[in-house]
Structures are given as structure tokens and as C-alpha cells.
């Protein structure tokens with residue numbers, strides 16, 4: 087569904103992504119793992135059209151057929167069927183929960199079904215339903231993360247990209263979020279999951295890439311990497 | 325002062341204040357989204373007045389039709405100004421857009437001077453608007469009732485757009501986080517154009533009603549009301565629509581009542597607003613209803 091070939095991202099003199107090639111088959115969960123500063127966000131943001139002047143090729147095979155995403159502005163992604171839940175959640179703090187969700191559906195024109203999808207998100211995250219009229223900025227970190235994932239779902243994406251959904255969450259909440267990721271994948275969505283929490287991510291991923299200072303150093307199925315001694319040593323705490 | 329006089333002053337203040345408020349809303353909306361002081365905004369106000377003058381005097385259009393056309397035309401001018409003078413500078417340092425705004429303002433004023441000439445033009449007031457109504461010994465111009473009423477209807481309509489419609493939701497989102505809003509599929513430049521259209525429409529409406537109230541129009545008529553409305557926007561809390569209206573009304577009341585109660589100081593009437601500005605900036609920089617607007621990344 088998404089094929090990235092030899093992607094380079096540079097910020098002035100900083101070469102953050104140095105020739106990443108990866109592929110995300112339709113219907114799968116693929117995870118991109120790496121330490122702080124490895125270039126994970128840079129890669130995912132390049133796909134979303136948020137960084138200028140990238141090199142390489144990004145091909146998306148979706149509702150419009152095979153198209154290159156390179157050079158497209160971020161606002162075109164949701165229309166192609168790609169949604170990003172950005173690092174740090176980026177909830178609009180002054181808008182209510184339901185307004186944040188409606189904004190997620192901004193590209194759609196089927197008003198009645200948007201209301202259905204809001205109910206669907208509330209069924210995934212009942213805690214958001216109770217807080218429908220609460221301002222996004224007053225939610226707890228975990229609730230904001232749920233809202234960020236729910237908001238990304240509101241565009242009805244075929245590919246959903248999640249940048250560190252477990253960041254700053256207690257273990258119980260991490261489990262909850264990852265179960266939802268499994269569920270939306272089972273419902274047919276392709277998932278690109280960027281994570282530092284390697285253990286949780288590898289457990290649910292079909293395929294995984296490990297990124298170190300801008301380069302992919304290891305790849306394999308989630309199970310393989312979970313038992314790989316190098317991965318164990320570097321990312322799974324021995 | 326007799327109570328009859330006070331009531332007359334009250335309606336004068338309400339009129340002046342709502343006219344300031346309508347202009348202030350455009351400043352506040354554009355500032356809330358772009359962190360830009362749109363110096364050309366007062367000139368849109370002036371254009372509204374000229375368009376109504378030409379519509380009624382040169383083309384003999386009925387007042388209502390001329391007003392709608394004048395508002396539409398001025399609104400379009402606002403959008404064009406954004407497209408030509410501000411949009412290319414979206415990613416430039418903010419000072420560039422500010423200087424561009426000052427430039428556009430001078431350009432429009434001087435173009436108006438060339439095209440419309442500097443001669444003050446008399447706007448013809450519909451008679452029923454200026455024939456005083458007598459309530460006992462209180463005499464009020466119908467204008468003093470009509471202008472505030474129309475202003476409040478316009479503000480209510482605007483608030484409905486901002487808080488109840490999809491483009492309104494996008495406007496509110498952009499004012500906090502442009503990147504995330506784009507990511508969610510909002511075409512930001514369209515929403516900004518829409519914001520300029522709304523703000524300019526209100527400024528033009530204000531210009532038209534101003535021309536009815538003070539029926540001498542000239543190319544620089546937008547400068548002072550523009551500055552005062554900007555002060556009203558800061559006073560009310562820049563970024564807040566309700567604040568801009570409240571700020572405008574307070575400014576209108578201060579101006580009219582100070583002159584009414586202290587006629588000996590009436591020569592300073594334009595200075596009050598600026599003293600107020602300095603005072604707010606010192607005491608409460610976020611204004612009455614404003615929240616802190618953080619610098620956006």
C-alpha cells in the first residue's frame with residue numbers, strides 16, 4: 087500500500103533520514119522502531135507532506151490508484167486515504183472533544199455518516215464520550231492520545247500512521263491503545279506504527295524496521311525481532 | 325446634564341461604539357489567525373463608504389441594493405489584498421508581512437486620493453433615518469437605533485458562522501495550530517481568504533453606516549477609526565470577537581461621554597483612545613476577554 091524508496095530528509099546541514107526503504111503491505115501493521123533522534127518522525131512526516139525538499143520516492147497505492155506522494159501538501163493526504171496521528175498528539179486545546187473529532191472529518195461531505203463515525207470512535211474510547219464537551223486541552227495525556235487516534239480515524243483512512251501513541255502513558259493505557267490498534271487493523275485498516283516502546287510494538291506488528299541514526303539497520307517480522315539477540319540487547323532491556 | 329441629554333449621548337455612544345466594534349472584529353480575526361496587524365483594514369472601511377456613495381449617487385441604486393453590493397465589493401478587495409500582499413509572505417518573518425500591510429494601506433489611500441480625489445463627498449442620507457424621533461423631551465435619530473441594531477445582528481451572524489459552521493471550526497483551529505489543521509485536510513489559504521472576506525464585510529458595513537452618520541467621506545477617513553478600532557481590539561483582547569465588540573463599545577462610550585461631561589477637553593477626544601492603549605498594554609496586555617496567544621511555530 088505504501089512504498090518508500092531511498093528516502094532522505096535533510097534539515098539544513100542535518101541529515102536526519104539517510105536512504106530509508108520500506109514497504110507497508112495492505113492490511114498489515116508495520117512498525118518503525120528507533121531511539122530518540124533516529125529519524126522516525128522525520129520519515130513519517132515526510133510521507134505526510136510536512137517536510138519540504140525530501141529526496142527519494144514515496145508511492146501510495148490507494149483509492150486513487152498508484153500515486154506519488156512526494157511534493158503533495160499535507161492537506162491532500164486525508165483525501166487520499168492517509169491519516170497521521172502526530173507525535174505529541176497535537177490536540178487543539180481550545181476546541182471540545184467533539185469539535186476535534188469533527189475537524190478530523192473535515193475532508194468529508196457525508197454529514198450523517200460523520201455522526202455515525204463519532205459514535206464509532208466513542209465506542210472504541212468510551213472515556214471520550216463522557217468528555218464530549220470538554221476542551222481538548224483539559225484532557226489527561228492518555229485521553230488526549232485516544233482523541234488523537236480517534237481524530238485520525240475520522241477521515242476514514244485506509245492507512246493510519248501513528249507517531250509514538252504510547253508516549254508518556256502508563257502501562258495499562260499502553261495496552262489499551264495497542265488493543266485498539268489491533269482492532270482497527272482487524273477492521274481493515276493498514277497501520278504504520280512509529281514507536282520507541284519496541285516490546286509492545288513488535289508484539290502486534292506483522293513486520294518491523296529498526297532505524298538507527300537515519301538508516302534501517304534491521305528488519306523482519308515482529309516475532310523474529312522480538313527474539314533477535316541484538317534487538318533484545320538494544321531495545322528490549324536485555 | 326439633563327437625563328434627556330444623557331439618553332441622547334447614550335445612543336450616540338452606542339452608535340459610535342458599534343461602528344468601532346465592527347471594524348475591530350476584522351483586526352482581531354486576522355490577528356488571531358496570522359498574528360498580523362492588517363493595516364489596510366481601515367481602508368476597507370473607507371472603500372465601503374465610497375462604494376455606497378457611488379452606488380447610490382452615480383448609479384442611482386436603492387440603498388439596500390447598493391449596501392449589499394458595496395459590502396460584497398469591499399469584501400472581495402480584502403481577499404485580494406490578502407492574496408497579493410500577505411499570502412506570498414506567509415513563511416517570511418512576520419515583520420515582512422507587517423511592512424507589506426503598511427505599504428498596502430498607503431497604496432490604497434493614495435490610489436483613492438487619485439481616483440476619488442481628495443474632495444470630501446456628501447453621502448445622501450435617507451430621510452427617515454435622520455428625522456429625529458421624539459420620546460417626550462428626548463429626541464433620538466433613528467440612525468442611533470438602527471446602527472446598533474444592524475451591528476448586533478451582524479455580530480450575531482458572525483458568531484454563528486465561527487462557532488456553528490465547518491469553515492468556522494477550521495478558522496478556530498488554524499488560530500492555534502496551522503500544521504495540525506492542515507494535516508486534518510483543511511485548505512488553510514482558503515480559510516484565511518474566508519476570514520478576510522468576513523472581516524472586510526464587517527468593516528465595509530461599518531464604513532457604510534459611518535457615512536450615514538457622518539456624511540462626509542474622504543480617502544483618509546479610515547485612518548483614525550481604523551487606529552481606534554485596533555485599540556478596541558487590543559483592549560477587548562486581541563483574538564476575541566466578543567472582546568473586539570466590547571472594546572469598540574467601551575471606546576465609543578469613553579469618547580462620547582468624556583466630551584459630553586468635560587466639553588472643555590473635547591479637543592483631546594482622539595487622544596483618549598491612545599492613552600487607553602498605553603494603559604492597557606501596561607496593565608493587562610491580554611485585554612479584557614483575551615487569553616494569552618502564544619507565538620506559533
Ligand SMILES: Nc1ncnc2c1ncn2[C@@H]1O[C@H](COP(=O)(O)OP(=O)(O)OP(=O)(O)O)[C@@H](O)[C@H]1O
Nearest residue numbers: 097100102120121122123124125126127128129282
Ligand atoms: N525541524 C527540524 N529542524 C532541524 N532538525 C530537525 C528537525 N526535526 C528533526 N530534526 C533532527 O532530525 C533528527 C531526527 O529527528 P526525529 O524527530 O525524526 O527523530 P525521532 O526518531 O522521531 O525521535 P523521537 O523518538 O525523539 O521522537 C534529530 O537529530 C533532530 O534533531
Ligand SMILES: [Mg+2]
Nearest residue numbers: 126127128173
Ligand atoms: Mg519522533
